[in-house]
Amino acid sequence: MTPHRRRLGLRIRPPFGALLVAFLATAAPGGAQALERLSYEVASREAHLRAAVERASALRAAEREGRTSPRELVAAALLDYRRITEALYAEGHYSVVVSIQIDGREAADIPLTAPLARIDTIAVRVDPGPPFRFGASTLAPLPPGHGLPEAIAPGRPARSGAVREAVREAVEAWREAGHAKARPARDRVLADHAARRLDVTVEIEPGPRVRFGRLRQMTPSAVRSERIEAIAGLPEGEVFSPATARRVADRLRRSGAFATVALGEAETLSPGDRMDMLLSVVDERPRRLGFGAELSSFEGLELSGYWLHRNLFGGAERLRLDGRLGGIGGQSGGLDQSLTARLDVPAVYGPDTRGFVHAGGERREEPDFTSLGVSVGAGLGRDFTENLSAEAGIALSWTRATDALGTRSYPMAMLPAQLTWDGRDKRLDATRGHFLALGAMPFITLDDGTAGLRATLDARGYQRLGDEDGATVLAGRLQAGTLAGVALADARPDLLFHSGGGGTVRGQPYQSLGVDLGGGATTGGLSFLALSLEARVPLGERFGAVAFVDAGHVGSTALPGSSGNWHAGAGIGLRYHTAFAPIRLDIAAPVAGTTGQGLQIYLGIGQSF
Template sequence: MRLKSRLLPLAVSLPLAGTLAVALPLAAMLHAAAQPPPAGAAPEENAEEPGLAYSVSLPETGDSALDDAISRASALEQLRERAPVDAFGLVSRALAEANNMRDALRSEGYYNGSSRVTVDGAPADTPGLADRLAARGASDQPVPVVITVEKGPQYTLAPVLLRTDPPGFPLGAMGETGLAEGQPARAQPILDAQGRINQALRDAGHPFAELGRRVIADHDTRKLEVTFLVTPGPRALFARPGVTGEERTRSELLARMVQPLEGQVFSQERIEKTRQDLLSLGVFGTVRARAGDRLDEEGRLPMTFTVVERPLHAVGFGAAYETRYGPTVSAYWEHRNLFGGAERLRLEAEVNRLGTTGDTSDTGGKIGASLRTPWFLGRNQTLTFDIAALRERPDAYDRDAFTLGALLERTWSPRLSYGFGPQIEFSRVTQDGVTTDYQLLGLLGQLRWADVDNPLNPSRGTRASLLVNPIYSMGESNVFTRLRAQGSTYFDMLGDKGSILAVRGVVGSIVGASYGGVPPDKRFYSGGGGSVRGYTYQSIGPRTAINEPAGGLSLVEGSIELRQRVSGPWGLAAFVDAGSVTEDPTPDFDNVKVGAGLGLRYLTGIGPIRADIAVPLNKERGDSAFGVYIGIGQAF
């Protein structure tokens, strides 16, 4: 007997003694344990009748997994408050509970178990019980309902069998079932094994594989015999894929992106990778992939990607606040498909340190433009041009600059990317009353690793980056190289994304030039939001003659933060940050500054809104007593 993957409920009567081999439907065994009965499903409910209050006493079987399954399967418990019933509805619900308990027992491997339900001390099938309950009238005491379960012995698995049609199909392509003889005969592992086998067949190039199963309970041996019935179907290669739905995007670009699928062995992973490639262009809101339901005349599998384009233009705003550094506001406008090749033109502006001195003398800002061209001369390769004019007025220095840059980025894998490109800068920098003009030529190289579950609010995984930036100063005729490595990791401590431990570390060094040969704005600084909270922005490290931050040639930072969800979108955070900046290129820990604090989080669709307050634990003269930081997104 062959059962297809879609299972139908089947009522089976099992005796308590004797030998019987019966095919059992796992869907029915798992149904009640997997989800509560839908509201309104009970036919006896009558909204016009007053509800009869009742309480439910669930059994404790000594098997916590079974107790959970019983609780989820019980319609009496799940519908008690959501769907009130009258006396007749309560009795009807109690009579139907036997099937729910049977499914819960079988879902955990108890095939000879039994259950009993009493309502107000009487069996649910007692004649006249509903009339007696209705005659009680209104009462402050709910009707007691007691569910009793005798679980019996837990069955175990017999050796699991795989049978193929046609016979002789290599079983190695189906992978391991993950089921072992003697393990408890629970329903969910069997369903999981079927899913793994089906996925293995599809990954091996069989898009039309059919997989059924036969399950037999032997009451003499207390064994469950499971046989998977496999019809693999043909092994398929992709035909030339097509893309439909584009309006402004050039069809030749899309054809070039999906063309590598042609001739490849069918694989769901390859389909998803191509779909993600199309999404990464940034011009499509959705991309759907659909494989044909039969092979074409050449014996290949047709494949179509349907795209829906996003609006052509977008506008965005941002804001942040930090004590002493003041508020920052930013805005951008972008064109998402400038020439039809998914080129993105972005114009952006930022104003910072607003009102920190009562006038605009310390106000800084930026006006810039960037042009991003995806799939530039290769797969998953992006070229970005940047141009910007900057005015910076932190406590450490004054800087007015004009910058040009280009960056060629390539995605090596879903987690790993790298990029490099030239930089040109013309700037005027003033520190400690001394003004210097710089003409700089640089080459930026970067390597990034990202393996987190959510880029805006990660709960597990790791992020890391490495930056190598050699720079030639034409006025000083010297070369120096900025090196910076950063990593962060996230631990879901309880497995429910409610308690997250986040750890961050940074190390940096500038080599190749003396301290005075490195422009002040290219040195390392520490302190402030996203760095060492509690300290003024850029305040950690060497000082100038007038006690302003001077920056250094080495940097070490570390942070540890516990993020705790409290209720709904609200959460709290507790953190400790530390950092050190020195004039020597070799990092050291002789003068580490430590800050600690608490934060409030409110989760939104674009990431958490963050408000932190921190204090310096070993502050020096001139350091603030505390710092307040407000922004969007986690600190790291």
């Protein structure tokens, strides 16, 4: 007896066009009417098959959205014959029988040109049939080093999605090998119903090995074309690589000059199998103004703002002015004021290296010292990967400071550098990933030749407990710092370390932990450690609760943790999630140490870290 074999169309290639019934449903007039009953009967004990049927059903979606006019329901029913069948193909069932009864009549027999006056009941009955497994599977040719994907190997469950994914992986493997125009050329899928087997044959057409051609700009921009090409860094003449193409687009996005960047591929190849890349950009607004505010019961109100000018000279340069006024109405010493300016120029030494210059002035009135300083500097930054970047430069500064040891001036030269790894999923409200910043700043005091090194560490980790967006998040932070090569009495006060306040230990007053000099005088320390742990629990769609504990240590020697004292704080908080970032309210109290008492309140934008 010849087994019953049937050729199936599994949409190896993307479908085109629209379904007529979908158009008729959206164009149909008439108000919504009550549908008394919509039922589903699936001839299987497998719960996941019933779930797949209802998930795919356009009728269920129409009921949920209140689209229950007769024409809309009939159109949804006609869609469901195909949608339910394809959903069960995806589960490996290819002998599917679907019946949809509308008030006792099969939906397929109801003409769209003669709509019903009303619909009371709809019964969807589905027989998935037996599960199929893959039989003979052929996917060829494949690039060297790639074999038949395990998901479509003989004997595996014959899910239609596995075929599409295997084809996608094969095409992508050829593209990664430089064959940019690889595509599925021919396919044949046969269902052997007697043997419950699916035979799959897909032929891949790799096409030639392609090299990058020119970068062709398809849309106008205020950024000069030669600067766009320099920032993009398209390696013309090199073998095509999807990863390289993504890096080209990412460089343009990181420049900050463009609101939208789209990089496409030319359909036809140029002589020599070269492929031009088609660039479409939409410029960002050239100027932007921003403001921020933070409030603490001890530190008072801090106001900040910035003015940003993009594409300053037509080469995607970016000028940013920042101002800050802190300590308003607080108990932390007085008003802190700062004004800084920074100009960034992308692609100064290759597409991944940017240059910058900066200048600024600052006045600080802290619990242990006051200072007035100015600085200028310049440097280079480089993006090594999507997550890894570095900056290094040279700076000159002059600071006049007064503390418990007297008033002194510090003319200094510095070589600040920082290495940053940012693997967080979101910068202002991370739920997964890690962040690590390592800073090092060798310096020399120009009047007496005193040299030293200030180094810092900021490490953060985030873990979401579950796959859902609303799952609880555990967050942790470790901070460390050291000031080496200089005595405590000779160190510039604003280079020393303190603990306490919103950035270190909540519940303890701002900069309340330092080094005791005796006689009621304190100063900052030569070393610093801080630990923070948070549990962030969602409370519905917009709100969230936080429980946290922080601890900090300041030492009189350069080795963190070797001398000095600890203090700690703990508390709870509330978060209100906006489209931009969560609004943060924290209430904390001291739990260890002798530097504070009573509650501290913090209000700001974004998570605490």
